Amino acid sequence: MDNLTVVKIGGNVIDDPAALKRFLAAFAGLPGAKLLIHGGGKVATQMAEKLGIQTTMVEGRRITDQPMLDVVTMVYGGLVNKQIVAKLQALEVNAIGMTGADAGTVLARKRPVKDIDYGMVGDIEEVDSGQIQFFLRQALTPVFAPITYSLAGDLLNTNADTMASAIAVDMCRHNTVTLIYCFEKKGVLSDPSDENSVINVLTPEQYAENKAAGTINKGMIPKLDNAFKALDSGVSKVIICHADELAMAVQQGAGTTLKK
């Protein structure tokens, strides 16, 4: 099987043009087939503010009403996605920007209303990895915005970390997959106040211990839950690293590598 590197780049890097430029140069330099999933950053929230649309967050998640979905579609699916694609083209990476709706690659369904109505939020139902593989075979580099679609023809806002792991897992049908989460920290930290306390290798047991001790908390928990789930579902390697250390992380010289 071919090697495929699936990279997720987080919102804070998207918000910083110099950091994004450095990251894209490193991404362009990765050998072999690769695929990028980007978050949206604060641009959507800022854009919504300028347009007088209120952002409602419940338990750290954005509630996506129709006006907010339009903003997310514009900013993530349009502005951020196309700027990344054009920059990758200049770096001689033949990027193709898409949402899950494009070529029917990531189908979702609107999250059922239980305690909270998240609005136009999608839970992933199916990844068409055959279609994505077809782009890779053509030497194209898919760049995904975190938006999916429903059979009813609605666009749906979807968590970028979840989308990255769902795509990585399904791509295991065709490839040996490495999944890399790039963000603004150097990896998973054993001491949240010490940027250099990176855990080099993290097992499920260590994760459970650190969670119990409270040293791994907040946003890291859903990220790591996603990551370990991907590892359990066929992904060969998961790395969590700083966006500036992507090249090193691929050589296992930086970041946190998750191990079963």
Next chain:
Amino acid sequence: MDNLTVVKIGGNVIDDPAALKRFLAAFAGLPGAKLLIHGGGKVATQMAEKLGIQTTMVEGRRITDQPMLDVVTMVYGGLVNKQIVAKLQALEVNAIGMTGADAGTVLARKRPVKDIDYGMVGDIEEVDSGQIQFFLRQALTPVFAPITYSLAGDLLNTNADTMASAIAVDMCRHNTVTLIYCFEKKGVLSDPSDENSVINVLTPEQYAENKAAGTINKGMIPKLDNAFKALDSGVSKVIICHADELAMAVQQGAGTTLKK
């Protein structure tokens, strides 16, 4: 050679959800390989207004400074493009939305400054019809937003009519191409005040006469110049018709057909 229908849908239809829905159903029903290029409509201008960005027009053309390019990228490349893709997916058309930057399909260069500095506007240099053909062979239906890119990695605003004819002409390498411009009128009119004075067949000679007489004027002139140029450059048939009459126009039962 296979038949390919290249359809351009104009801005006024994009602005009218009911008209867009009818148009997309007709487009979905077209037999054989097809490709859509959409304009942007007034949404970009309205969005710019809301964001306090001024729209400057010179000789009927939008001047595209960087803030306006960002709006165009968001609205055309994001909102409009992805909404069309999701709706086509629901109509069982496997649409893939793109700009010219995606998969390097339409390369342009920033228009040189002569009397007017149009800003971030692209003149098309090269269409990668081989790449587009590859999507068609995979039973995908490309949906283009009128945005291109430069080798320097900039996105560029590009006239949708021009983009439609440039793509149609280059696709003649692989297909027998019909190019259809859909808009809010029933075709080319011999009397601009009479909606039903549609010229069924228009030759270059009749076009010259009507232009001299002033019955064909304003926005129709660049549209028809583009259209006749496409016909001269290998496109088999060019039709100009109402968005509601696409299905009939394909059978030559509506609209204006251009003839050499």
